[in-house]
Amino acid sequence: MMPTEDISRKTFPVVTVTLTPAVDLSFRVDTMTPGTLHRVKDSRQDPGGKGINVAKVLHGLGVPVLASGLAGGSRGAWIQAQLKAQGISCDFLPCDGETRINVKITDAEGRLTEFNAEALASSAEELARLAERCFDRVDTGGWVALCGQLPPGAPSDWYAEMIQEARRRGIHTVLDTSQAALAAGIQARPDIVKPNLMELQNWSDRLLDSEAAIQRAARAMVEDAGVLSVVVSRGPDGLLVVSRDATYQVRVPTVPVQSSVGAGDAVVAGLLSGHYWRWSWTDTMRWAAALGTAAVMQAGTRVPPLNQIQSLLSSITVHREEDAG
Numbered sequence: 382m383m384p385t386e387d388i389s390r391k392t393f394p395v396v397t398v399t400l401t402p403a404v405d406l407s408f409r410v411d412t413m414t415p416g417t418l419h420r421v422k423d424s425r426q427d428p429g430g431k432g433i434n435v436a437k438v439l440h441g442l443g444v445p446v447l448a449s450g451l452a453g454g455s456r457g458a459w460i461q462a463q464l465k466a467q468g469i470s471c472d473f474l475p476c477d478g479e480t481r482i483n484v485k486i487t488d489a490e491g492r493l494t495e496f497n498a499e500a501l502a503s504s505a506e507e508l509a510r511l512a513e514r515c516f517d518r519v520d521t522g523g524w525v526a527l528c529g530q531l532p533p534g535a536p537s538d539w540y541a542e543m544i545q546e547a548r549r550r551g552i553h554t555v556l557d558t559s560q561a562a563l564a565a566g567i568q569a570r571p572d573i574v575k576p577n578l579m580e581l582q583n584w585s586d587r588l589l590d591s592e593a594a595i596q597r598a599a600r601a602m603v604e605d606a607g608v609l610s611v612v613v614s615r616g617p618d619g620l621l622v623v624s625r626d627a628t629y630q631v632r633v634p635t636v637p638v639q640s641s642v643g644a645g646d647a648v649v650a651g652l653l654s655g656h657y658w659r660w661s662w663t664d665t666m667r668w669a670a671a672l673g674t675a676a677v678m679q680a681g682t683r684v685p686p687l688n689q690i691q692s693l694l695s696s697i698t699v700h701r702e703e704d705a706g
């Protein structure tokens with residue numbers, strides 16, 4: 382019998398945190414019409430939740446990663462069993478209750494309709510234990526990816542506290558969340574924030590109906606809050622990347638869409654892998670956009686194959702727009 386890996390002492394260059402995991406149930410239908418019967422063409426079930434998706438992609442790329450978080454019930458056990466079967470190291474604390482199911486429906490035009498159920502509540506003790514275990518397992522100089530909404534019961538500044546503690550320990554952070562957790566989290570100045578357009582719009586409390594408005598909102602995140610880099614994912618319009626001294630537009634090709642679930646998580650994995658390999662920022666942005674675009678070409682949240690990611694790179698453009706300073 383193969384000895385099982387003892388991960389209790391091992392540290393990793395990247396640890397992902399998923400407080401709100403889910404079993405993602407993905408359906409493909411021709412058209413979505415409320416109030417009618419839909420015959421499902423394809424269906425699949427994936428371990429889901431933003432940090433879990435980031436870990437799956439990083440592992441697929443060969444970047445050592447630990448998926449951590451909270452998971453409850455038989456679905457929580459299923460998620461961990463699936464990750465372990467794929468060879469992904471995980472460290473989830475058990476919590477009371479049954480992990481949610483999120484339903485994702487993609488129509489023939491690639492449009493996604495999502496039903497995300499309420500996540501399990503977590504207690505202050507569980508969150509404190511998780512924070513401690515997460516920091517025990519990340520390399521100094523490594524990265525913690527704080528991904529997804531906060532569960533009921535968590536204070537809205539939980540990510541902000543994690544970011545501050547990470548900085549004290551010499552650990553970098555990437556934040557991918559929404560609503561109050563995003564507003565509080567950016568005040569703690571993570572290294573990277575990855576909002577999608579809707580999350581940026583909610584944060585800025587303005588209609589982002591022009592290129593100039595989108596850029597102003599992203600720049601405000603950098604200048605008002607002090608975030609180092611804001612990477613705005615814009616679906617088929619690629620990425621807008623704003624840092625202190627520059628703004629970049631990353632344009633992606635038109636591709637056939639199987640499912641856009643997890644595309645943003647693939648972008649986060651792309652940013653982390655570029656940092657892990659010490660690539661230039663331009664190469665990292667191009668790679669992250671290629672991962673997002675390759676992800677939409679897969680059913681559910683299947684990890685895109687390397688050759689597909691590589692074949693997209695030449696059709697992705699990175700354009701530096703301006704020097705702000």
Ligand SMILES: Nc1ncnc2c1ncn2[C@@H]1O[C@H](COP(=O)(O)OP(=O)(O)O)[C@@H](O)[C@H]1O
Binds near residue numbers: 576577645
């Ligand atoms: N229809 C699409 N065609 C090509 N690439 C896409 C498409 N939708 C998303 N992507 C890629 O995936 C990335 C993340 O997508 P987005 O939908 O903005 O993220 P999120 O899942 O966070 O909402 C985009 O920046 C882009 O690279």
Ligand SMILES: O=P(O)(O)OC[C@H]1O[C@](O)(COP(=O)(O)O)[C@@H](O)[C@@H]1O
Binds near residue numbers: 643
């Ligand atoms: O924590 P939230 O905001 O409910 O999101 C959870 C969902 O996000 C996902 O991670 C997908 O995220 P993205 O499409 O934004 O990359 C799903 O796997 C999961 O069902």
